[in-house]
Amino acid sequence: MIALIVGLGAVSIAADTGPKYARADTDGHYVHWIELYDANSTKINPADANPRPYSSRKTCGRCHDFEKIVHGWHFDAVEQLKSESGRPGQPWVWNDPRTGTILPLSYRGWTGTYNPDAVGISRWSVTKQFGGFLPGGGPGSFATSKSDEASPAEMDKTLASSLSKSPDRETITGSLPVDCMLCHRSGGEYNPEIWSKQIEAENFEYAPTVASGLAVIEGSLSRVRENASETDPDDLPKLTYDMNRFRPDGKVFFDIVRKPHNASCNHCHTNLAAQAIDTQRWAHDDDIHMRAGMSCVDCHRNGLDHEMVRGYPGQNHPQPKLIATLSCQGCHLGGSLNSHDANLAMSDNAWRSMGGRMGAPKPLHRGLPPLHFEKLTCTACHSGPLADMTPVRQLTSQLHHLGVHEQRTGNEAPAIVAPIMLPIRTIASHEDSDKPQALYTPHRMMWPAFWGVMHDGRIDPLEPESVYQLTRKTLKVKKDLSEEIGEVKPALSDRKRILGDDRYKVKEEEWTPAEVDAIDSWIEEQSRFQVDTRIAESLDELQKVLPEGKQAVYVTGGKAYRRSVGEDKKLEIASSAEAGKAIEPTVWPLGHNVRPARMALGASGCVECHSDGSPFFATRIDAVSFLPGKENVSVMAHELQQADMNRLKQWNSLFASRAAFKYFAFGCLGLTTLVVLSGLTNAIGNRLGANRRRSS
Amino acid sequence: MNFIARLMEKGLQFDNVIVCTGIAVAVGILLHAVYAAFSSQRKSRIRGSWIARLVYLVFATLVVALTATSFGSILTAGVMEHWALLAHIAIAGAFVFVLLVFSIAWSPLKLSNANVDGQVSADTIGNAWWLSRWSLWCVLWASLVVAGSMLVAMLPIFDTIGMHEITMIHRYAGLVLAGSLMVNLYAFAAQRLGWR
Numbered sequence: 001m002i003a004l005i006v007g008l009g010a011v012s013i014a015a016d017t018g019p020k021y022a023r024a025d026t027d028g029h030y031v032h033w034i035e036l037y038d039a040n041s042t043k044i045n046p047a048d049a050n051p052r053p054y055s056s057r058k059t060c061g062r063c064h065d066f067e068k069i070v071h072g073w074h075f076d077a078v079e080q081l082k083s084e085s086g087r088p089g090q091p092w093v094w095n096d097p098r099t100g101t102i103l104p105l106s107y108r109g110w111t112g113t114y115n116p117d118a119v120g121i122s123r124w125s126v127t128k129q130f131g132g133f134l135p136g137g138g139p140g141s142f143a144t145s146k147s148d149e150a151s152p153a154e155m156d157k158t159l160a161s162s163l164s165k166s167p168d169r170e171t172i173t174g175s176l177p178v179d180c181m182l183c184h185r186s187g188g189e190y191n192p193e194i195w196s197k198q199i200e201a202e203n204f205e206y207a208p209t210v211a212s213g214l215a216v217i218e219g220s221l222s223r224v225r226e227n228a229s230e231t232d233p234d235d236l237p238k239l240t241y242d243m244n245r246f247r248p249d250g251k252v253f254f255d256i257v258r259k260p261h262n263a264s265c266n267h268c269h270t271n272l273a274a275q276a277i278d279t280q281r282w283a284h285d286d287d288i289h290m291r292a293g294m295s296c297v298d299c300h301r302n303g304l305d306h307e308m309v310r311g312y313p314g315q316n317h318p319q320p321k322l323i324a325t326l327s328c329q330g331c332h333l334g335g336s337l338n339s340h341d342a343n344l345a346m347s348d349n350a351w352r353s354m355g356g357r358m359g360a361p362k363p364l365h366r367g368l369p370p371l372h373f374e375k376l377t378c379t380a381c382h383s384g385p386l387a388d389m390t391p392v393r394q395l396t397s398q399l400h401h402l403g404v405h406e407q408r409t410g411n412e413a414p415a416i417v418a419p420i421m422l423p424i425r426t427i428a429s430h431e432d433s434d435k436p437q438a439l440y441t442p443h444r445m446m447w448p449a450f451w452g453v454m455h456d457g458r459i460d461p462l463e464p465e466s467v468y469q470l471t472r473k474t475l476k477v478k479k480d481l482s483e484e485i486g487e488v489k490p491a492l493s494d495r496k497r498i499l500g501d502d503r504y505k506v507k508e509e510e511w512t513p514a515e516v517d518a519i520d521s522w523i524e525e526q527s528r529f530q531v532d533t534r535i536a537e538s539l540d541e542l543q544k545v546l547p548e549g550k551q552a553v554y555v556t557g558g559k560a561y562r563r564s565v566g567e568d569k570k571l572e573i574a575s576s577a578e579a580g581k582a583i584e585p586t587v588w589p590l591g592h593n594v595r596p597a598r599m600a601l602g603a604s605g606c607v608e609c610h611s612d613g614s615p616f617f618a619t620r621i622d623a624v625s626f627l628p629g630k631e632n633v634s635v636m637a638h639e640l641q642q643a644d645m646n647r648l649k650q651w652n653s654l655f656a657s658r659a660a661f662k663y664f665a666f667g668c669l670g671l672t673t674l675v676v677l678s679g680l681t682n683a684i685g686n687r688l689g690a691n692r693r694r695s696s
Numbered sequence: 697m698n699f700i701a702r703l704m705e706k707g708l709q710f711d712n713v714i715v716c717t718g719i720a721v722a723v724g725i726l727l728h729a730v731y732a733a734f735s736s737q738r739k740s741r742i743r744g745s746w747i748a749r750l751v752y753l754v755f756a757t758l759v760v761a762l763t764a765t766s767f768g769s770i771l772t773a774g775v776m777e778h779w780a781l782l783a784h785i786a787i788a789g790a791f792v793f794v795l796l797v798f799s800i801a802w803s804p805l806k807l808s809n810a811n812v813d814g815q816v817s818a819d820t821i822g823n824a825w826w827l828s829r830w831s832l833w834c835v836l837w838a839s840l841v842v843a844g845s846m847l848v849a850m851l852p853i854f855d856t857i858g859m860h861e862i863t864m865i866h867r868y869a870g871l872v873l874a875g876s877l878m879v880n881l882y883a884f885a886a887q888r889l890g891w892r
Contacts, residue, residue, distance in 0.1 A: 365856045366855055367849070367853065367859075668795065669840070672795050672839075
């Protein structure tokens with residue numbers, strides 16, 4: 001009887017802990033002919049009069065553990081239930097050229113970024129702004145939104161109430177579903193550009209269906225007015241499914257791959273040199289790993305929990321042993337001689353022996369002092385554009401909407417430049433840790449620009465949409481602040497005053513050089529005046545809604561501008577003590593593209609870095625400002641690195657005649673060896689002689 | 697106890713090795729000094745030429761400076777970097793040349809020749825106390841290894857693991873050099889004082 005009870009208990013436990021979902025577990029390609037379900041779990045009939053879009057949660061979630069998936073790295077930026085912020089990544093950047101706003105945002109607490117909740121940007125606005133280059137979920141999962149409860153220190157309650165509310169059309173658009181196909185697509189039916197455009201059109205729920213090519217859509221939820229008490233059904237988008245995609249049994253073929261193709265990753269993760277936009281794209285090389293036939297997910301792997309291997313050493317991952325060899329160092333060297341991950345229980349030798357996955361060649365680094373591995377990450381020498389005295393401008397998918405078909409010049413904001421060699425920044429919460437990582441790593445950099453409130457030695461950004469509403473009449477900008485705010489054209493009366501009665505009607509082409517100079521200097525002066533006036537007036541407008549003791553400022557080009565005291569509409573620059581870190585550039589480390597060994601930094605010798613004027617330390621970075629005619633901040637890399645240039649110069653002097661020193665030193669050492677060996681042989685000989693004499 | 701516990705927990709850490717070696721050499725010297733002072737064995741004093749003494753002084757100063765910038769830095773900062781590393785490398789350049797002069801000035805040839813004849817000469821170290829002679833041998837050999845290991849490391853010969861190993865050789869040879877020089881200085885001092 002007891003045995004029976006125990007037996008039944010065991011069966012029961014086995015049933016509880018058994019796999020919840022059926023699995024194919026084949027290396028072969030599992031073919032997905034599946035039925036589509038909408039958000040209400042109703043099977044989709046494409047012939048219905050008004051069919052609903054398919055829901056990935058209800059469709060894919062029938063066979064896959066959706067709850068587990070949606071807390072992975074790509075979906076967990078807001079709640080961070082499972083993923084740890086880790087090494088800073090590229091922030092989301094609120095880019096509004098009308099107000100000259102370049103505001104780095106992140107829910108992950110990365111240094112140099114602002115939490116959208118703290119700024120007062122609704123999750124819905126974040127989703128609309130950035131969702132086109134996210135795989136859904138995250139900020140788009142409004143059910144998990146805490147924006148109303150959030151009361152971060154940065155956001156003053158009084159201030160928040162005095163500004164208009166950030167748009168939140170959740171009730172109209174619904175949440176943004178996770179779109180599995182954005183990553184797991186194969187073939188050419190899924191179009192990520194359509195995904196991006198549907199989100200722009202606020203057709204959140206429809207985006208996966210339309211992007212998959214299963215249906216075409218008419219209409220946009222962005223046209224539905226927010227205050228409409230009851231939405232007219234005619235205003236809602238209409239889906240028309242492609243009947244040819246459905247089998248007679250109602251199933252649809254989904255061309256799915258387990259390991260996403262590079263193209264899928266690249267929709268959101270492309271980084272492109274600005275020159276490539278123009279004519280030189282053909283001259284740019286791929287990442288060396290891609291050329292070797294690898295794919296992104298060979299290193300950046302994940303399990304069902306979608307916890308991505310980010311690839312940097314020391315990532316806090318749920319399965320540290322499994323990812324130990326999925327960093328540059330882990331794969332190429334096998335374990336670390338200077339491991340940052342003390343949590344690994346494996347012995348150093350065991351770990352070391354695991355290198356060489358996927359045929360990774362072992363770098364020898366012959367003659368390279370090991371100290372370099374304590375100062376530099378692998379990417380410092382091997383990744384990103386080659387270091388130059390002026391960093392190159394770059395475009396990225398998320399920040400410049402690469403992948404969306406539009407005209408580009410390469411000079412679009414935000415101005416991202418790379419590489420800047422900086423010690424890796426730790427996230428804010430780790431800044432006080434005993435041993436913050438301080439390895440030099442190539443970074444991307446941009447200069448934030450935003451309207452904010454200065455108080456107590458800091459600047460908190462104001463909600464960008466509210467800023468636009470408050471300043472649009474004073475800024476008088478239609479599209480782009482940087483182009484329009486200083487735009488001045490002399491009226492006929494001005495020309496008369498400058499050129500005189502006889503010449504003011506003459507065509508521009510007929511002006512003398514002196515007249516051109518006169519007009520130009522007038523334009524310059526008026527432009528400066530106009531910029532100051534409009535910014536000052538806009539600051540006045542913002543000041544009206546600010547509580548006592550807080551000052552409106554505009555941050556751009558590494559400076560914070562505030563209204564000067566007095567009636568003149570002039571600007572003055574706040575001191576860095578007043579502005580705090582808000583005027584500093586935002587930086588984040590880059591990992592790709594990896595260059596071949598022969599193109600690594602230092603491949604041609606020590607003096608690539610150890611010389612005065614080496615780009616590693618002497619790269620000059622000029623801040624990019626929205627305000628024409630203003631002098632911007634310009635910094636050298638060593639200033640950002642806080643490097644001791646005096647010491648570096650001394651170092652460099654040691655490398656000036658290194659080759660000659662080697663000859664000299666080896667000569668001295670050779671002679672010394674001869675002297676000592678002579679002494680030794682003599683000593684031995686004499687000792688033997690003495691013994692012989694003693695015995696005879 | 698804490699120190700021993702740390703050794704047990706962490707294994708053989710180089711900073712512990714430095715401390716242990718320093719303590720062992722210091723204790724050895726102290727014990728012998730106490731013994732020699734009370735036993736009052738008055739023997740001959742040795743005195744090298746002024747050039748040899750000057751070379752010895754320069755050499756010893758360089759070794760002290762190299763020790764301070766290396767082991768001192770490791771013991772205080774945990775690593776050898778910044779100004780300490782810069783100074784160490786700059787001084788090391790001078791060390792290589794002074795080592796040659798030192799090896800000639802304090803030639804083991806003199807040492808061995810003096811031994812053969814059994815003569816007691818005031819200007820050689822051949823008649824020196826065995827501790828002086830053997831510690832001098834140690835100083836010379838350790839110096840060769842110290843300088844050689846780093847010079848070889850400047851050539852593109854060794855890979856990363858090899859570089860690490862050669863760095864370890866450099867460290868331990870440096871430790872032997874520093875310890876030997878301490879003993880050698882003491883041995884000469886003891887003879888100057890007439891303790892031996």
